[in-house]
Amino acid sequence: MLDLIIIGAGPAGITASVYAARKRIDLLVVTRDIGGQAAWSGDIENYTGYQFISGPELVLKFEEHMRKYGSALKENEKVTDIEKIKDTVVVRTDKGVYEAKTAIIASGKRSRELAVPGEKEFKNKGISYCATCDGPLFFGKDVAIIGGGNSTLDAALQLIKIAKRVYIINNTTGLGGDAVMREKVNQDSRVVIFNNAKVSAVTGESFVSGLRFEKEGKQEELAVQGIFVEIGLVPNSEFATGLEKNGQGEIKVNCHNQTDIPGIFAAGDVTDVPEKQIIIAAGEGAKAALGAFRYIAQNKFLL
Numbered sequence: 001m002l003d004l005i006i007i008g009a010g011p012a013g014i015t016a017s018v019y020a021a022r023k024r025i026d027l028l029v030v031t032r033d034i035g036g037q038a039a040w041s042g043d044i045e046n047y048t049g050y051q052f053i054s055g056p057e058l059v060l061k062f063e064e065h066m067r068k069y070g071s072a073l074k075e076n077e078k079v080t081d082i083e084k085i086k087d088t089v090v091v092r093t094d095k096g097v098y099e100a101k102t103a104i105i106a107s108g109k110r111s112r113e114l115a116v117p118g119e120k121e122f123k124n125k126g127i128s129y130c131a132t133c134d135g136p137l138f139f140g141k142d143v144a145i146i147g148g149g150n151s152t153l154d155a156a157l158q159l160i161k162i163a164k165r166v167y168i169i170n171n172t173t174g175l176g177g178d179a180v181m182r183e184k185v186n187q188d189s190r191v192v193i194f195n196n197a198k199v200s201a202v203t204g205e206s207f208v209s210g211l212r213f214e215k216e217g218k219q220e221e222l223a224v225q226g227i228f229v230e231i232g233l234v235p236n237s238e239f240a241t242g243l244e245k246n247g248q249g250e251i252k253v254n255c256h257n258q259t260d261i262p263g264i265f266a267a268g269d270v271t272d273v274p275e276k277q278i279i280i281a282a283g284e285g286a287k288a289a290l291g292a293f294r295y296i297a298q299n300k301f302l303l
Contacts, residue, residue: 002026002100004292005091007079008236010036011278012268013106014062015285016292021069023293028072028100030079030093035059036108037233037269038278040130042158045180047279055132058278079107079239084261087299101299102292105240105251105259105266106285109233109276114146118202118211119229126208127227131155135162138226144211146199147230148172153181155228160188167222168193169213202227235270246272257288265291 004020006013009031020027033039041055050058067073074095081092082103089103111129113119119127128134131145135158143163145155148170159166168175168185174195175182185191197215202208210223235249244252244260250272257265267288268281 001088002028002098003102003296004028004289005030005089005098005100005103006106007031007082007091007103008036008106008108008268008270009034009063009066009073009075010106010108010268011038011062011281012108012270012285012288013104014066015282016104016106016267016289017066017071018069019286019289020292021071023289025289025293025296028074028098029066030074030077030091030098032076032078034063034075038062040132041278042132042154044278046277081239081241082264083242084263087263089263101296102263102265104257104285104288104292105237105243105264105270106268106281106288107236107239107270108281109235109269111229112232112234114199114202114229114231116199116201118204122202122204122208122227125206126204126225127202127229129229131158131228131230134226134228135159138163140164141225142223143167143226143228144169144222144224145228145230147232148175148177148195149230149232150177150181151230151232153177153185155230156185156188156191157181159228160185160190163226164190166191167224169197169199169211169222170195171198172196233269233276237270248272256291257284258291263295265295 003025004027006029039059077093077095089100091098142165144167146169197213199213201212203210251266253266253271265288267284269276
């Protein structure tokens with residue numbers, strides 16, 4: 001019987017593990033990967049203490065900190081179910097079953113898909129959901145980014161250093177996101193922006209060769225060799241069937257990161273906390289770990 005199971009090893013899960021380890025809690029981290037969305041980020045200029053750091057570099061720092069405490073870690077495992085049975089939280093994965101007094105769900109989010117003809121056929125054949133991961137594969141090529149928020153701007157700032165030309169297909173009247181990033185994108189002559197445009201299909205043969213989009217009622221075609229989808233995120237919360245969620249599938253938590261089931265906490269982007277930022281996810285992870293420690297102590301469990 002563990003004291004705590006942490007589901008996910010992004011900024012929230014890793015920070016929770018550090019705080020829990022320092023409380024001498026017997027814990028296990030179960031995760032599909034390490035880093036989460038932070039590993040996808042390009043240049044990070046707003047994480048306190050680092051005037052500039054890349055996403056992968058920051059994730060490496062997080063991982064080093066987590067591993068310093070030697071907490072048990074199960075990688076490449078997908079959580080399929082979580083439930084509370086009497087005083088025990090039971091977490092089931094595709095590889096095993098684990099039991100603990102408490103749990104923290106920090107499973108983050110994943111990229112939303114376009115859901116248009118051609119998307120499934122060309123996944124990993126020109127369609128990507130991570131500019132940090134796959135951008136270098138498109139050196140000197142024309143690429144399109146679908147979206148209009150911060151993730152789109154981040155992808156654009158990475159790709160203008162690699163690609164020949166970058167097209168942005170945005171379905172609103174103008175780009176959103178941080179003003180500083182938006183100015184950098186708008187000032188680059190290699191970026192062409194199509195606002196009020198919606199992708200209708202991805203085209204190609206064995207590899208992506210273009211896309212079709214609708215703008216002002218007219219169908220247009222664009223020749224590109226790469227497409228980066230940045231249209232938002234979906235919470236990885238399907239396994240948490242017994243917990244209360246909002247309309248977007250985010251797990252509802254209070255200011256102490258408690259869910260509606262005592263002993264089960266949640267932190268980071270998988271929750272309904274309004275802002276989705278690395279530094280906020282890390283802070284929420286710390287709160288959740290302290291909350292779990294307090295729950296164990298108040299319920300007179302033996303640590």
